[in-house]
Ligand SMILES: C[S@@+](CC[C@H](N)C(=O)[O-])C[C@H]1O[C@@H](n2cnc3c(N)ncnc32)[C@H](O)[C@@H]1O
C-alpha cells in the first residue's frame with residue numbers, strides 16, 4: 101500500500117518503511133547507495149539530515165512542548181480542535197475524498213499530512229476522523245517523540261495498525277522533517293493541515309494531489325488581547341491574511357471560519373500559555389512576572405480567537 105509514498109531526504113529515491121530501518125532504493129543517486137533511517141524505539145523516524153538543519157535543535161524546545169501539552173490537555177482550545185475536525189470530516193465525506201472518491205476507486209489510501217504537528221493535540225483528534233494514513237511531521241525532535249509515545253499508547257502507530265482492519269483510527273507516522281524538504285512523493289497527499297505552523301506554498305503544492313485540501317489555523321485579530329495588553333506597551337496586530345497572497349498561485353480559498361472562546365486562567369495555566377506562545381515569551385521578564393504575580397490573587401480572563409482557512413489546490417489545465 102505504501103509503495104513510494106516516501107522519498108529519501110538525501111537523494112529523493114523511493115524510501116521503503118520497515119520495522120527497524122527505512123531504506124531508500126538508491127535509484128536516483130549516482131552510486132546507487134541505499135540510505136538508511138533507523139526507526140526510534142518510540143516509533144518515529146528522523147528524516148531530517150544534518151545538512152538540512154539550520155540549528156542544533158531546530159523547532160520548538162522541550163520546555164515549550166511540555167507547557168503546550170499541559171495547557172492543551174486542560175481543554176482550553178477544544179473549540180478549535182472541534183472546528184478543525186468538523187471541517188475535515190465534511191471534506192472527507194463531501195467530495196473528492198469521500199467513500200466514492202477517485203482516490204478510493206483507484207485503491208489509493210487517503211493520506212493526510214499534519215505539518216508542524218507539535219506534540220499532537222490536534223493530530224490525535226484528526227486521526228479519528230476517517231483517513232487511512234496520517235503523517236505527523238515536525239522539525240522538533242522532542243515534539244515528535246511526545247507524539248510518537250502518545251500514538252503508541254493509543255495503538256495508532258503505523259506498525260501497530262492492521263491493514264485489513266477497517267477501524268476508525270488512521271495509521272500515524274511520526275516524522276522529524278522540515279516542511280521545506282518534505283520526504284514525500286509528488287502528488288501523494290490528499291490533504292495538509294498547518295495549525296499555527298509554517299506555510300510553504302510551493303512545498304505543499306508539490307506533495308498534494310490534484311484538488312487536494314489545505315487547512316490552515318491561525319490566531320485571529322484580538323487573540324489573547326488582555327494578555328498582550330498586560331505584556332506589551334505597544335500591541336500590534338499581525339497581518340493575518342498576507343500568506344493568502346503567497347498561496348494564491350496554487351490554492352483557491354474555499355471558506356474561512358472564526359471561533360473564539362473565553363478562558364479563565366489560573367496562574368499555572370497562564371504561565372504555560374506564555375511559555376507556549378512565542379511572542380508572549382519574548383515579552384520583558386519583569387512584565388511577565390508582574391502579570392503572574394497579579395494572577396495569583398485575581399482571576400485572569402482572556403479570549404482566544406482563531407481563524408481557520410480551507411483551501412483547495414488549483415488543478416492545472
Ligand atoms: C506553534 S507550534 C504548533 C504545534 C501544533 N500544530 C499545535 O498547534 O499544537 C509550531 C510547530 O511548528 C514546528 N516547526 C517550525 N518550523 C518548522 C519547519 N520548518 N518544518 C516543520 N515544522 C516546523 C515547531 O517545531 C512547532 O512544533
Ligand SMILES: [Zn+2]
Pocket residue numbers: 108109110111112113124125126129133134135
Ligand atoms: Zn537515498
